Amino acid sequence: MKQFHKLSVIAVSLFAAVQAYSATQSVEVLQPQVEYQQLVNQRQVIDDLLAQAVEIQKSPARVSDAGFTAKLPSNMERIADILLTAHKLEPYRIDFVLGAANAYIYNGNVDRAIELYKQALEVAPDDVKNNMYLASWYRYKGDDKESGNYLKHLEKIAPEKAATLKQVFATIDKVTKLPIVDKSETKLTAQDAIITLGYALNPDGSMNEILIQRLQKTLELAKQNPEALIIVTGGVPKNNQTEANLMKKWLIEQGIDAKKIFADNYARSTVENALYSRYALAHHKIKHAILISSGSHVRRGQTLFELATRDSGPQGITFEAVAALDKPLAELQKVSAKDLLGIYRDSLIVVGLPMFNSGVLRD
Structure with missing residues (x-):
């Protein structure tokens, strides 16, 4: 009991000493550096x-x-x-x-x-995406020396990204050297596909004439190859309609078996055409696909599909492009600067470089 009393006296004394010290000292409060x-x-x-x-x-x-x-x-x-x-x-x-x-x-x-x-x-200076952009756009401009400098730096800081970029460049070079054709002699089987890219609907939800031209070319090839899977892709809604739904309906009305048509109603761009359709290609184990789009657009489509399927498969798939002619065939053989810019830009998006990546502002 006496021991407890001594401890109590000590505690009270310490408390009184602290109170007395505090009364004579001003306590400094740290202020934030920025309001x-x-x-x-x-x-x-x-x-x-x-x-x-x-x-x-x-x-x-x-x-x-x-x-x-x-x-x-x-x-x-x-x-x-x-x-x-x-x-x-x-x-x-x-x-x-x-x-x-x-x-x-x-x-x-x-x-x-x-x-x-x-x-x-x-x-x-070591930002990987930025070095990829610079290597790509200097190459687009034809400045291989500057492009090569950024590519060499990428090989040091991110060798796997450098390898990806080399694949992009090789694919662009290959596809842009191919001639534009509006016919195909390839005989398609049940393990092959026809892929038709959508085009923006009219404000009232009807199909634009350019889209109908693509469908007419699709019908031509579908009749030549009745076993082939048909993929129609386009999902920008107008007046409660999507491109893919109307494309599928049009083909059915022309006598194509609905069971042979897969409709992607979600893709809002050529990039998404490739990214979303690749899983249908993988699921059906497609070995070869004919891509149909307008002549001024079909190179971009083929480039993106080849890049997209490298990640998802099916492994070993090959592509060819058939144009619905929106310009004279001879005029389409030359790749315009505008077309090439679209090919480079969308290829970078397909391999994971978004145009916008700032909070709510996305591609």
Whole structure:
């Protein structure tokens, strides 16, 4: 009992001493280096900027020109300006700079895009995606020396990505050297497929004449090869219709067995045509496929399908392209700069380099 009393006296004495010391000392409270409200306001501004970019990206959702599907250039310029404004608020967010650069790619202004890629590289010189962009777009411009410099750096920092990029370049080179044809002598079996790419519907939900031309070419080949699987792909809705549904319905009305038609109603772009359809090809163990699209678009489609199926299979699948002629056949033999830009841009997306990757702003 006495021991407990002594401990109590000691505790009370210590408490009194601490209280007395505290009364004579001022307690310093650490202040945050940046006002919390300032951080909240800055974050809100960036969120609002990104929301504006998303709205611009959505309107219009899709604009097509002879098989070339993209956002309006004026919209892309506005998105680039917004992302660069956001970057001024957050200087280390190089995803904003890369997004702005890619918006310029959509516009065909590759020189301005390269300036921005190199600006981002000053912050993160070993950024893998940025080095892939620079290697690709210098190659597109025909500057193999500069392209090779970035490719060599990639081999040091990310050899697997360098190998992927070499595959992209080899595939582009191969496909762009192939002649455009509007017929095929290949005899297809049940292990082969005909793939028809969609095209934006009219505002009232009816099929555009370009899409009907593609279907007419599909019908021609389907009658020559009745055992082949038919894949129709396109999922941008207009007036509660999708391209693939209307394509399938049209082919059935022309006498094609519905059981032979697989409709992908989700793809919103040529990239997604390839990414989504590849699993139908893998499931049915397709060995060879004929790709049908407009003459000015079919090279891009073949390139993307070849790249996409390298990851998913089926292993050893081969592709050929047949054009629904939207231009004279002789005129289509030369690859335009616009077509080549679309091939490079979409090929990079297929192998995992998004155009936009900033929060809510996505491809």
